[in-house]
Amino acid sequence: MARTIVPFGPQHPILAEPVRYKLELEEETVVGVDFELGWMHRGIEKGAEQDYNKAIFMCERVCGICSGVHSMTFVGCLEKAGDIPVPDRAHYLRTILLELERIHSHLLWVGIAADAVGFQNLFMLTWREREHVVDLMEAMTGNRVNHSYVLPGGVRGDVDEKMAKHALEVLGAVEASAKYVADQASHDRTLINRLKGVGIMDKALCQRYGVIGPNMRGCGIKQDCRCDGYEAYKWLDFEPVTCDGGDNWSRVLIRVLETFQSVELIKKCFKQIEPGPIMEEFKGGIDGEAAYRCEAPRGELFYFIRGNGTKSLERVKIRAPTLSNLMVTKELLLGEEFANIPVTILSFDPCFSCTER
Amino acid sequence: MAEPSIPPKPKEIVTRTAPGEVYDAPKDLDEFKTMVKKAYKNGWRLMCITSIDKGDRIELIYHFDTQKFLLYHIRYMVDPDVEHVSLVDMFPSAFVFENEVSELMGVKIKGIAGKIFLSKDMEGMHPLRKSFKIEEMLVKLQGPEEPHPIKKATKEDRMGMDGKKEEDLKTEDACDFDEEEVAAKGKKDKPEKAPKKKEGDE
Amino acid sequence: MLQLHGEVIKMSLISYSLKNLFKKPATIIDPYRELKTPDRYRGVLVLDRDKCILCGLCSKACPANCIVVDRVAKTYVYNPVKCIACRRCQDVCKKEAVKIVNRVRGPVYEIECIQF
Numbered sequence: 001m002a003r004t005i006v007p008f009g010p011q012h013p014i015l016a017e018p019v020r021y022k023l024e025l026e027e028e029t030v031v032g033v034d035f036e037l038g039w040m041h042r043g044i045e046k047g048a049e050q051d052y053n054k055a056i057f058m059c060e061r062v063c064g065i066c067s068g069v070h071s072m073t074f075v076g077c078l079e080k081a082g083d084i085p086v087p088d089r090a091h092y093l094r095t096i097l098l099e100l101e102r103i104h105s106h107l108l109w110v111g112i113a114a115d116a117v118g119f120q121n122l123f124m125l126t127w128r129e130r131e132h133v134v135d136l137m138e139a140m141t142g143n144r145v146n147h148s149y150v151l152p153g154g155v156r157g158d159v160d161e162k163m164a165k166h167a168l169e170v171l172g173a174v175e176a177s178a179k180y181v182a183d184q185a186s187h188d189r190t191l192i193n194r195l196k197g198v199g200i201m202d203k204a205l206c207q208r209y210g211v212i213g214p215n216m217r218g219c220g221i222k223q224d225c226r227c228d229g230y231e232a233y234k235w236l237d238f239e240p241v242t243c244d245g246g247d248n249w250s251r252v253l254i255r256v257l258e259t260f261q262s263v264e265l266i267k268k269c270f271k272q273i274e275p276g277p278i279m280e281e282f283k284g285g286i287d288g289e290a291a292y293r294c295e296a297p298r299g300e301l302f303y304f305i306r307g308n309g310t311k312s313l314e315r316v317k318i319r320a321p322t323l324s325n326l327m328v329t330k331e332l333l334l335g336e337e338f339a340n341i342p343v344t345i346l347s348f349d350p351c352f353s354c355t356e357r
Numbered sequence: 358m359a360e361p362s363i364p365p366k367p368k369e370i371v372t373r374t375a376p377g378e379v380y381d382a383p384k385d386l387d388e389f390k391t392m393v394k395k396a397y398k399n400g401w402r403l404m405c406i407t408s409i410d411k412g413d414r415i416e417l418i419y420h421f422d423t424q425k426f427l428l429y430h431i432r433y434m435v436d437p438d439v440e441h442v443s444l445v446d447m448f449p450s451a452f453v454f455e456n457e458v459s460e461l462m463g464v465k466i467k468g469i470a471g472k473i474f475l476s477k478d479m480e481g482m483h484p485l486r487k488s489f490k491i492e493e494m495l496v497k498l499q500g501p502e503e504p505h506p507i508k509k510a511t512k513e514d515r516m517g518m519d520g521k522k523e524e525d526l527k528t529e530d531a532c533d534f535d536e537e538e539v540a541a542k543g544k545k546d547k548p549e550k551a552p553k554k555k556e557g558d559e
Numbered sequence: 560m561l562q563l564h565g566e567v568i569k570m571s572l573i574s575y576s577l578k579n580l581f582k583k584p585a586t587i588i589d590p591y592r593e594l595k596t597p598d599r600y601r602g603v604l605v606l607d608r609d610k611c612i613l614c615g616l617c618s619k620a621c622p623a624n625c626i627v628v629d630r631v632a633k634t635y636v637y638n639p640v641k642c643i644a645c646r647r648c649q650d651v652c653k654k655e656a657v658k659i660v661n662r663v664r665g666p667v668y669e670i671e672c673i674q675f
Contacts, residue, residue: 036473037473037474038473038474038475038476041474041475043484043491045485046484046485046489046491047491053620053622053647054620054622054647057622057643057645057647058622080373080375081373083373135597138596138597138599138600139597139599140599141599142597142599142600142601142646143600143601143644146643148601148644148645148646156646157599207400207402208449209449209450210402210403210404210448210449210450223424287370287371288370288371288372288373289370289371289372289373290372290373290374291378291420291428291430293404293428300404302404302405302420304405304407304418304420306370306409308370314409315407315409317405317407319404319405323453323454324404324450324453326453327449327450327452327453356474505638505670505671505672506669506671506672507636507671507672507673507674508671508672508673508674509673509674510673510674510675514603514605514673514675515605515606515675516605516662
């Protein structure tokens with residue numbers, strides 16, 4: 001039988017960032033997969049080998065959607081390598097920022113996934129709720145993305161009573177309308193037919209290829225970096241959420257469930273937070289090497305830095321979650337029908353600007 | 358205090374770990390293979406491969422996740438001209454990491470082509486090495502940066518949004534000033550120091 | 560004004576469409592209508608020329624290299640297009656002469672540096 005090679009090219013209406021897949025088809029069924037990267041490489045690892053105060057702003061701009069967690073992991077590495085103390089209130093404020101970012105990232109992804117399937121109204125509804133969350137982040141830090149809020153030794157701005165009350169009101173309203181939209185969408189026949197039973201991944205495949213993040217939790221494996229107990233999670237009684245099934249539908253469902261869990265975590269933070277200082281300034285050199293990891297909205301983010309005693313860093317190594325998740329598509333996409341390929345690739349929530357820094 | 362003729366001793370790098378985190382350093386290839394096989398049998402996950410340039414040798418660090426909230430690292434020194442062993446049979450996700458290390462740092466690994474991030478006209482160059490300078494390459498490709506025209510600040514440019522700036526502003530030619538006058542003013546203001554820790558609100 | 564989805568859905572379709580028929584459009588076209596930004600928004604740099612002693616600390620601390628201070632010629636030149644509004648200059652200045660204020664930068668046709 002004749003075979004054709006079709007590109008799922010660098011430019012596609014579904015893809016937010018460019019990647020190139022070469023799919024070998026035999027009459028609508030995929031028999032070979034190959035991918036190419038390199039369209040978003042900017043050389044940030046080399047550019048961050050300078051004064052660590054300036055490198056924070058460089059590492060923040062690796063990705064636009066998850067920029068808070070990149071700066072948080074870099075500062076966490078610096079604090080571990082330099083033994084820098086941080087006050088308790090700063091831990092709570094950082095956790096609030098990270099959870100707000102997770103909510104906005106998952107709402108964005110649900111919108112894009114709905115648009116890829118053809119359900120444009122759901123895309124507009126989720127992005128309208130997302131605007132309220134991003135306005136909250138702007139009121140707290142000063143900017144919608146690239147917050148420049150986390151510095152070694154603490155955070156940069158305080159949250160007073162009025163802001164906390166307003167935030168809880170807005171989050172309550174966002175949660176109520178998100179629940180209504182999720183209820184309505186889960187009964188939609190088109191969505192269920194399109195997403196259920198497609199792209200099934202079992203536990204053995206996950207563990208062999210080292211898949212991380214909500215994709216792994218959608219197969220039933222109960223693992224999360226937040227169980228490590230970094231920042232304020234050790235005081236919050238955190239348990240990861242899992243879903244059974246391993247297909248595209250469970251990967252959508254688990255992100256919706258994680259959004260509701262994040263709102264509960266923020267409410268707990270605001271109850272437990274106590275007044276105190278938010279910053280202990282640190283002005284010194286970094287002497288040592290350390291590795292640190294955080295849970296980004298897409299999986300586990302890993303940083304490794306080494307300093308030689310001065311303010312300049314010798315090596316900064318960034319490993320984004322999508323780099324680990326890419327290889328599994330070589331085996332998962334074999335045997336699928338051609339029309340299901342874009343949605344299956346999108347269900348892993350790929351962020352190629354993080355991958356290729 | 359070191360004398361100027363003797364170069365100072367290089368500082369030893371301190372490794373900071375969480376409780377339970379382990380850094381292993383095998384001495385030769387057989388010990389390295391034993392450690393990797395132990396990680397494979399226990400079902401640990403390969404997280405990342407880091408490469409650091411140390412002059413004539415390259416240091417590779419393999420990071421594993423033991424899934425009990427502990428990290429395990431293997432540190433191994435490699436000669437850039439000698440071919441190194443690949444872990445793709447045991448850990449399929451190492452394909453992407455080894456491609457990156459081979460392309461950006463120049464380590465030779467068996468069976469890996471090393472073509473993932475850089476474009477075709479940068480073949481043969483290894484950007485993460487210390488001998489590679491970014492500014493020189495940019496100047497070669499784009500030419501030196503041209504200076505931009507300068508204009509004097511207008512009243513709008515100097516206005517802040519808190520409303521009180523309007524009265525405090527001087528006239529348009531505020532660029533000539535007397536340094537002694539400002540220094541004398543600074544000495545007068547010295548006793549009232551601004552509070553050191555600011556909350557960040559404007 | 561928060562328009563929450565949960566409030567609106569209690570109406571029927573006809574009354575909701577009639578209500579929206581007589582509303583103003585939600586788009587804000589800058590500069591005809593002012594963009595509302597919160598208090599902490601980081602916009603442009605503003606220099607108080609009386610307090611500045613031209614020490615050059617802000618120029619060394621800037622990650623984008625957008626400030627050029629010349630002690631001999633007594634000039635302070637700022638490039639507003641390169642600036643990333645990270646507020647490091649305000650953190651480092653000891654005389655509180657440099658501030659990042661809450662003003663939105665508009666689009667420009669060509670890049671011009673400002674001399675304070």
